[in-house]
Each structure stands twice: as C-alpha cells, then as structure tokens.
Amino acid sequence: MYCFARKTHSYLDLDTGLDFDSQIVVKVNAPELLRRQLGSRRWQGEHIAMGTNVDCYQRAEGRYRLMPGILSALRDHANPFSILTKGTLILRDLDLLVQSTQVTDVGISVSVGFTDPELWRTVEPGTPAPERRLDVVRTLAEHGLGCGVLMAPVIPFLSDQPAQLRSAVRAIAASGATSVTPLVLHLRPGAREWFMAWLAHHHPHLVRRYERLYADGSYAPKWYQRRITRQVHDLAQEYGIGPTRAGMPRRIRPPEAPEPAMSEPTQLTLI
Template sequence: MRWDNLTAPPVEGVPERAAPATPPLPLALPGATVRTFDTPAFAGMTFYEVRAKSIINRVPGTSRVPFEWTINPYRGCSHACVYCYARNTHTYLDLDAGADFDSKVIVKVNAGELVRRELAAPRWRGAHVAMGTNVDCYQRAEGRYQLMPQIIAALRDFANPFSILTKGTLVLRDLPLLRQAAEVTRVGVSYSVGFVDERLWRAVEPGTPSPRRRLDAVRALSDAGLSVGVLMAPILPGLSDSDESIDATVAAIAAAGATSVTPIALHLRPGAREWYAHWLAREFPHLVPRYRELYRAGAYAPQAYQRELTARVRIAARRHGLYRSEPAEHAEPGESGQGGGPGERGGHRRLTKSPPPPAAEQLSLL
C-alpha cells in the first residue's frame, strides 16, 4: 500500500499536542501526519494519518477465504489482543509486532471518499466486500475518526454487499446505516467472543469491550432485524477450553440471539506466536510445556484437538438451542478477533439455529 503526503485538519473537539520529534517517522510512512491526543482512552498511543492510494483491496489468491475483496481503514489496533494474527503486518511498516502494533495506529483518513470513488469505477462489478479482516474497524480510534459511517453509506448507495467482523460495540452507532443498507443489499455482521470469563478477558484482550458488552451488542443488532453470527474465537488451550468455559460461553451466545456459533481453536503465526509466548510465560508459566507440545508442528493445534473442541461446542450448542451443524466456509484467520485457521482444512463447523447468516461468509479475524 502506498500513501500520498498528508496535511490533515485537527480532529474536532479533541485536544491535541505535537508528537515527539523522535523517533522519526517509520520509513514506510513518509509524510504522514503524526498525532497524539490528551485523553485517557488514547494514553500512550500515536496515530499516523495518511492518504491511501486505494482502499478496496484484493485478497491474494493463495488466501483460502470465501471473499475476494476487503476494506481496512486502519492498521494496528488498540484492542491489544495478545494472540492477534495481524501483528506481523506491522513489521511491513518498519514497526514492531508487539507494543507498536497495540499503540501505533495508521489511519487512512480518506477511506470514505476512496470507497465511493472505487465503487463508481466502471471496472468494479459489485463483489462482496469484507471488513474487519485485518484489524478491527470499530477499535477505539473509530470513535474519533468516524470513517465507517462514510464507508457504509457508500456501500449502501451503490447497493454493494458487505460484511463486518468486530469486537467493538461502536458498531451500534451505525445501526441506522446498517439497516438502510440491508434494505438494498446483503449485509452481515459477526462478533468475536471466544469466552465470557472477565478475568481472562482483561488479561488477553485488554483494549476490547467486555464479552458481555459484545453480547449485548449482538442482542441489539438481532433485535433490529440483522442476522448476527458469533465466532467463538479463539478458544485458548488450558485457559478457555474446559467444559465449563465452553458451556457458559455457548449459553451466553445463544441467549444473546446469535444465529450461529463457530468454534475456532487458537492459532499462532509468526509475530503473534512470539508475543503470545512471552505473555504466556509471564502470566501462566505452567502452561508453557502444553503449548510447546500443541504447537510444535507450526501455527495450528493438532487436528484431533480441533475436532474434540468442535464436538464439545456442538454438544453445548444443541443444549442451548443452536442445534443444527453446518460446515463452515474455508477461511484464513483475520485480525480483529482470530477466525479461520484450522477451518481452512475442514476442521471446524458452524452451529446454527437458522439458515446461515450472510456474515458467516466472513470467517476471519478477529
């Protein structure tokens, strides 16, 4: 991705201060405008505002996902999920996959106008567009930059099908736009909720809304007439894979009105693997030998472990009303919440209580 130089106006209503002169701009972001905000929500964070050359990106053909096009208005993510698949992408920008990924966010400030321009191009054929496949488009920065209303409005105006995968509750702000879009095209929303244990949430996903708040958002979206699926992802070995954790999580997902639940075991690719391993050794050192054994062959847990998880989630889903089993589409993991992964090989299944919602086409993340 390339960007033009940018002279951006201040964000209205937000006090700002000049970023420190050092360190210099990342080599991959020449001319970006650098901002920091004097508000508690953005303490320690730096935003690099850029003008992107393009915004609707083609997914590489080698990626086994059920969609070809994505929109990602942000790079980096304040959710700070220790397992996030997208961490390694920050290294492409001369930033690190650890603390930089959590605290240095690239903002494509012209995303809305680019979406409208690219949808109007004669070569565009109205293909499905997936959002939330790199980092969460409803992370905290969206509350300041407000890029998603422009993006959704453009997709609505061109009746272009799309889906959103998120852990953010800010999507409720855009519910009127989503309902308008759903009247003219296919719209899907999926949430990532891997567990409901709040102590674990604070340790593993410290920058996200709590699992209960996410499920409240699932209920609100469902009550508004949208079909909302939940990726039960990632399920963390030794931390959220007990029968008790699985049953409590599935029960909460069913009670929230979700139309499907897709269990996905943790996978650890380069960047995420090192960051998660460091966190695990610090917080749960007794689990290190188990993880070393599970992931000794690479990024994915053994197929036998994945099948066992799926079977136990299926039992819980039937118990709580998500009773019918459907094969999940092949998918690559995404970054808002960790989806896909082993399912590329037919390893996980979507458990539904109604026909699969459009959002289930977007098994990524998160």
Template structure:
C-alpha cells in the same frame, strides 16, 4: 522518505523522523498525532492517504470472501494473541507494544472506496471488513471512517460483512439497517469466552464479553441477524467443558444466529508475543504450548476437531446453528452462509500501498 511528525496543535514544531520511518513515506505523506485524553493516552495515530483500499485475498487462502477493506493498521484492543501483529513489521513498526499503540489510519478510506465501487471494472463482489484488525476499535470513535464506508456500500447496494469486538458498531445501526434493505449485510461479533479474568488479561483493550453480546441482542432487535465467532478458544485456559458451555449458553441467550468456534493459532509475530505473555502469567503452560504448536501456527487437527464437535453439540442443545450465519437482510428469509472469519488461514498478504497518489 519519512513519516512527518506533526503535532495536533497548529504551530507546534514537527518532531524529527526516525530512521525506520524515513524508508517508508514521503515528508507530506503522514501526519502523526498524539492526544492527551484518557481514551487515547499512550496511543499515536499515523494518518496516511492510501492509494487503494479494496484488497484482494489470495486465492490459496480458501476464505469465503475474496475482497476486504481495512481502514486501520494496528489495534488498540491489544489482544495478546492477535494474528495481525506481523503486518506491522511491513511498516517497520514494532509488532508488540507498537501494534497496540501505533495506529495507522487511512483517512481517505471512504472516498477511495466510493471511487472503487463506481468503477465499471467493479462487479459488486462481497466485501469483508474487520478480518485483519477491528474496524470498530477505539480509533474509529475519533476518525469516523466507517459511516462513509457504509454509505458508499449502501449507495451501490454492494454486499458486505463485518466482524468486530467493538460495541461502537451500534453507532452505525441506522446505516446498517438502510444497507440491509438493499443488499446482503452480515455481522459477526467475536466472543471467544465469557471468563472475566481471562478477558482482562488477554484482551485488555476490548469491551467486556457481555457488552459484545449486548451488541448481538441490539442488532437482533432491529432485524439484523448477528452471528458469533467464538474466537479464539485458548488451549488450557479457555477450553474446559464448563467454559465452553457457559460461552455457548450466553451466545444463545443473546439471540445469535450462529456460533462458529476457532481455536487459537500462533502465526509468526503473534507467536512470540503470546508465548512471552504466557511465560509471565502461566509459565507452567509454556512446555505444553511448545509441544502443541511444534508443528507450526495451528493446534493439532485432532484438537481442533474436538473443540468444534463440542461447540456444535452445545449449539444444537441451546438451539442455534453451529457454523452458518444469516445475512440479516430484513424482510427476507436469511440465506445460510459461512460466518466471516479472520484472514489468519491465508498466507501473509503483501504490504498494502499506503503512499500518496
């Protein structure tokens, strides 16, 4: 079995498959493309036809949602702390640079979702998106999978939520408005900090924090309530009181319905990549991180509680809710529900099935 390496130009010979790829997909299962354009230079897309698209979250995860849809694997946001890096190893792909530049695209995601929602076995449960990798990363600008996904959810009046760092969500504003007329729609934007220097070094492929807060403003102006997941709060780099205050103030000024803090966690895959980055950029902090995260992937409970308390106090000061979000349903009083959060509190899920039918 192998990935197929097919060029974007008809008639160009396919490159030979690498040994790791042979173990994963059939010859006709994957089309691999590269594009020599500024926005995608250095990025390789592996186009696959998935067998399923709606994934069940393990019950032990304690997530406020049970079902997710992830049209992409890997993410060009290239966040050095991304908890989802480990999932690339399921495909025998590199969890470092490979995670940032080898993007798996489930090209049949919209049609799969429409068929799934039409099944008599489906009971219309809430579907969360953007909880593994960002569904509005740069690849979405080319592949345009989300409009079909949103249309399927709208047509079935199926409730859903989206978590994103991408400004591309505004392209689909009208679809979000239409969906919000018939079902519960929740949107959260991830903004862990507003520090420009920190943003450029740890989130090099993302829109700037102020651009993400513009998304919050625009959605609010069109009647779609939007919360902010303040994630991650990075110990010793983004947790000073003045940094937390500046971020919560900016979130409040953008009109967010809520702000929910989340402290950096370092799951296997992300841990090695982040600590390598830390050693290059802030070597003096490495011993402090090794002590703080000696117990595993999470910062000590006392530290997480301290950050949560500080952010909640600031949220109250600036007049926004600390831990809930409105559904953004137009014409209705917003129902207070937990903000969508990443699946990093869940145990690592099994690899998704990406082979052909």
C-alpha cells in the same frame, strides 16, 4: 496479545510488539477511495469483508469516524458486505446497517471467544467485556439484524474446559446469536512471541504444554481443533443455535424505517 494482525505491522516497517500496541496507521480518505472504486466500470460488485484483519470498530474509529462514510458508499451502490468486530461502536451505525440490509446482503459477526471475566482482563486488555459484546448481538437482533458469533479464540488449557465452553455457548445463545463458529487460537510469527511471553509471565506451568501442542507450526493439531468444534456444535444444537458456513452472508429484511439525517465524517491528519 494473541492477535494475528500483529505481523502486518511489519509490512510498514513497524514492530509487531510495542508499535502494534501504540502506533495506528489511519487512511483518512478511505470512504472517498471506496466510493470511487465502487463507481468504477471495472468493479463487479464483489462481496467486501471488513474486520478480517484489523477491527474496523476499534477505539480509533470513535475519533476518525470512517465507517459511516464507508457504509453509506456500500449502501448507495447496493454492494454486499460483512463486518466482524470485537467492539461495541458498531451500534453507532445501526441506522446505516438497517438501511443497507434493505438493498443488499449484509453479514455481521461479533467475536466472543470466552466469557471468563478474569481471563478477559489479562488476555484482552482494552477490549469491551464479553458481556458487552453479547449486548451488541442482542441489540442487533432486536432491530432485525441477524448476528453470528465467532467464538474466537478458544485458548487451549485456559478456556477449553467443557464447563467453560458450555458457559460461553449458553451466553451466546441467550444473546440471540444466529450462529456460533469456534476457532482455536493460532499463533503465527509476530503474535507467537508475544503470546508466549505473556504465557510465561501469567501461566508459566503451561509453557511446555503449548510448545508441544504448537510444535508443528502456527495451528493446534487437527484432532484438537475437531474436538473443540464438535463440542461447541453439540452445545449449540442443545441451546438452539447452529453453525453457518464460513463467508456466507446472512440476508436480513428488517421493517422499513425512515432514513435519518446523515452528517459528513471529519477528515483528520494521518497518524
């Protein structure tokens, strides 16, 4: 509902509302294109960040299976990368992730903004429940893969109360997360209209408060962001975890593991 990636659908002449919710564009030859780029003399081995706009482990990945080919290419070229996801499908590629950490820098983060199940059901329909995402963090940690949590979004007046923040940070710490980084909801054009319509339907008493809070643009005021960041960081310190600098991959060296047999991803028709 609040996804800032909605706006990018307009670049393809698609609607940022219903089309975003129902139309998915898939580049089925992405692994081949990536491998070709990584092998180019012009490529300097730059860090590749995945999931920063659209989740690379959304439901469609279960059908198209592009990530195994992408991760294999990155592993084979020892190219550093990071992944941000709100899904659980990343565990399918656990072996490839472990292999990659043996040759390059890998950063993994899971997005968990709050742990309130009722709020999750209304504002994040179609996504795995917060506790399932934290299970991903726990499983990665058990396999020697450090995983941070992007606590995003913190939703003003719905998930920002001290008790709610404490509950979320406590659960994040219990999952074995290496870091927690809060990010307050931002409402860019394309997402703002849909979120405000959702808010008017589910929480009409908050509409005016949001109009005032976001009166100057897409972002909540700096004082509000600083307050949330300070509270979360204090809680993280209390529970034994700490923030890391944005964009810094975490190098993990898990125990040696035998390389499993790899199957080729199936290429399907562009939809």
